[in-house]
Amino acid sequence: MSLIIYALIQNGQKNSSIKKCIDTFSEEIEINLKIINYKELSAVFSVEVQKVEKADKADFIKYAEIIDKISKTCTLLPMRYGSLVTSYDDLYALLDKNYSAFLESIHKINGKEEYSVKVLFSSKNQDNIINNNLGDVSLKVPNILMGTSDSKQYLLEKYKKHTIEERRNKYIEKLKLSFLDEVRKLTECVEFNKTLTSAFIIDAVVLIEKYKKEKLLEGIDNLRKMYPENNIIITGPWPPYNFVNINIQ
Amino acid sequence: MDENKIIFSSGSIGEIKEELEKIQYGNQGRINATPENVESGLAKLVLTLIELIRKLMEKQAMRRIEGDSLTEEEIENLGETLMKLENKMDELKKIFNLTDKDLNLNLGPLGDLI
Numbered sequence: 001m002s003l004i005i006y007a008l009i010q011n012g013q014k015n016s017s018i019k020k021c022i023d024t025f026s027e028e029i030e031i032n033l034k035i036i037n038y039k040e041l042s043a044v045f046s047v048e049v050q051k052v053e054k055a056d057k058a059d060f061i062k063y064a065e066i067i068d069k070i071s072k073t074c075t076l077l078p079m080r081y082g083s084l085v086t087s088y089d090d091l092y093a094l095l096d097k098n099y100s101a102f103l104e105s106i107h108k109i110n111g112k113e114e115y116s117v118k119v120l121f122s123s124k125n126q127d128n129i130i131n132n133n134l135g136d137v138s139l140k141v142p143n144i145l146m147g148t149s150d151s152k153q154y155l156l157e158k159y160k161k162h163t164i165e166e167r168r169n170k171y172i173e174k175l176k177l178s179f180l181d182e183v184r185k186l187t188e189c190v191e192f193n194k195t196l197t198s199a200f201i202i203d204a205v206v207l208i209e210k211y212k213k214e215k216l217l218e219g220i221d222n223l224r225k226m227y228p229e230n231n232i233i234i235t236g237p238w239p240p241y242n243f244v245n246i247n248i249q
Numbered sequence: 250m251d252e253n254k255i256i257f258s259s260g261s262i263g264e265i266k267e268e269l270e271k272i273q274y275g276n277q278g279r280i281n282a283t284p285e286n287v288e289s290g291l292a293k294l295v296l297t298l299i300e301l302i303r304k305l306m307e308k309q310a311m312r313r314i315e316g317d318s319l320t321e322e323e324i325e326n327l328g329e330t331l332m333k334l335e336n337k338m339d340e341l342k343k344i345f346n347l348t349d350k351d352l353n354l355n356l357g358p359l360g361d362l363i
Contacts, residue, residue: 120260142314143317145324155314155328158310197272199268220257221257229260235254236254
């Protein structure tokens with residue numbers, strides 16, 4: 001038997017509506033979701049009678065869907081995919097050992113939502129966009145590279161590429177600062193993910209109070225006005241996956 | 250990409266989707282060594298590390314050029330060395346049937362190696 005844990009919530013407020021939501025959702029997705037309480041915490045989980053052998057993408061999507069659905073009714077601490085224990089005793093032990101850390105994290109994210117902000121270069125001429133934004137496009141070739149030898153010609157080509165890369169990095173840094181100027185008016189909770197392809201300028205997540213959503217959209221619209229040449233997308237609200245990081249005991 | 254979650258977009262949504270799909274389906278950056286292809290898997294790993302070092306050397310060379318700290322003789326030697334190294338890498342890539350794209354490992358949450 002395995003108990004798959006989806007999320008932790010602080011019990012007390014909205015208990016009946018959460019229970020109702022979970023019951024309804026359980027029927028929809030044909031997974032029997034259960035709740036157990038431990039002091040101020042509640043854990044949402046399901047019981048798998050058969051041994052969980054292998055995870056697949058469909059399971060992962062379903063897991064995320066469940067967390068997303070519950071997060072619409074209350075603040076929750078999302079558990080990482082694959083969080084499972086083998087008995088009720090283990091589940092209580094988990095809650096007991098990590099009680100303070102769990103509760104502290106829930107307080108930190110209470111009433112807040114996560115949004116993802118991605119800014120990407122458009123496929124149009126990126127070099128022109130960067131040059132127009134940064135100005136001063138002339139390449140200053142160092143004297144040491146003046147000459148016609150193969151070595152110097154080779155290094156000159158490398159130097160040109162290097163200069164383009166440096167200007168690209170400068171542009172990214174400038175845009176990142178403008179982004180932070182806008183977002184820090186709303187929150188200090190901003191994390192940058194490592195950009196995964198060269199088209200990415202910013203891949204960030206922010207955690208804001210629910211009522212600040214419109215302000216976030218205004219801020220990003222200001223960014224769009226400053227850098228109209230890029231592609232921008234905001235998604236959310238997401239459960240606060242990127243702002244809870246607990247080393248489970 | 251879950252379209253219901255999009256609350257703001259500007260520019261080309263098609264281009265954004267294309268990039269996000271590249272991440273979702275991109276697994277070419279992983280070493281896929283099996284008993285049958287262990288030789289090329291290992292070659293890929295070794296060449297990736299050499300490529301990383303070569304790129305670092307190139308970066309360092311550019312910094313030194315910018316810092317104007319090289320003599321005429323040093324710049325000739327440096328150019329020749331980097332050129333030969335790049336040619337040698339091209340030869341090795343051909344031998345093991347690898348492209349530049351192959352020499353970039355995805356380190357999961359740490360991102361790409363190069």
